[in-house]
Amino acid sequence: MTEHRQRFLQLALDADALRFGEFTLKSGRVSPYFFNAGRFDSGTRMARLAACYADAIDQAGLDFDLVFGPAYKGIPLATALACEYAHRGRELPLAFNRKEAKDHGEGGSLIGASLAGRRVLIVDDVITAGTAIREALAIIRAAGGKPAAIAVALDRQEIASEQDPRSAAQAVAAEAGIPVVAVAGMDDLLAFAGTNPELVGFQEPLLAYRARYGNH
Known part of the structure; x- marks a missing residue:
């Protein structure tokens, strides 16, 4: 496991963004862990998270040449990432969308830099069903941008359904024809649990969950 993956998972654990136990997901699956990027709720946490994203993106x-954050969680993530790259000496334009278009002021559903003619990196927390990402892809194309890649914090690496053995990230990547990069995935989570004395007890439930739902 690379350093930035280890750093990200420890950061998520410390922020209570990564929790272990028994959680019923929207899909109805009972998961031994839960990830909530909303718990990166301070300037320091967001800055450290953005550094993990940038390391994963650079490694890939x-x-x-533009960073785009889908409403809502993608907005602070993309903003923090653009700031991180500025600290690293790379100036990147930033854009995001609002859920409902305005008919006054500047109007429209897009805020920030123009997407026209730019290669766009979409930044979000996770890809669950892929709905939000697909909406972002449509928005970007409609504005004249070219989706270039997707970056997420955590890839659960589990099958979409019994009928579709691909993960949500793999399905979106295949449909859009662009790479999906995750700061960490289920395999990293297992390795991380194995090296943390407080989490060793969760390794067995994690392995059982991966055996049942994992994308192999």
């Missing part, structure tokens, strides 16, 4: 060698 993604080619992009």
Whole structure:
């Protein structure tokens, strides 16, 4: 497990963004862990999270020239990432959407830099069903941008359904024809639990969950 993955998972654990126990997901599956990016709720936490994203993005060698955050959780994530790159000496334009279009002021549903002619990196917390990401892809294309890649914090790496053995991230990547990069995935989570004395007891439930729902 690379350093930025270890750093991200420890940060998530410390922020209570990563919790272990028994959680019923929207899908109805009972998961031994739960991830909530909303718990990165301070400037320090967001800055450290953005650094983890940037390390993962740089390691993947993604080619992009604008950062886009889908409403709502993607907005602070994309903003923090653009600030992190500014600290690293790279100036990147930033844009995001609002859920409901305005008919006054500047109007429309897009805020920030123009997407026209730009290669766009979409930044979000997770890909669950892929609905929000697909909406973002449509918005970007409609504004004349070219989706270049997607970056998320955590890839659960589990099958969409019994009929579709792909993970949600794999399905979106295949449909859009662009890479999806995660700061960490289920495999990293297992490795992390194995090295943390407080989490060793959760390794067995994690392995059982991956055996049942994991994308292999």
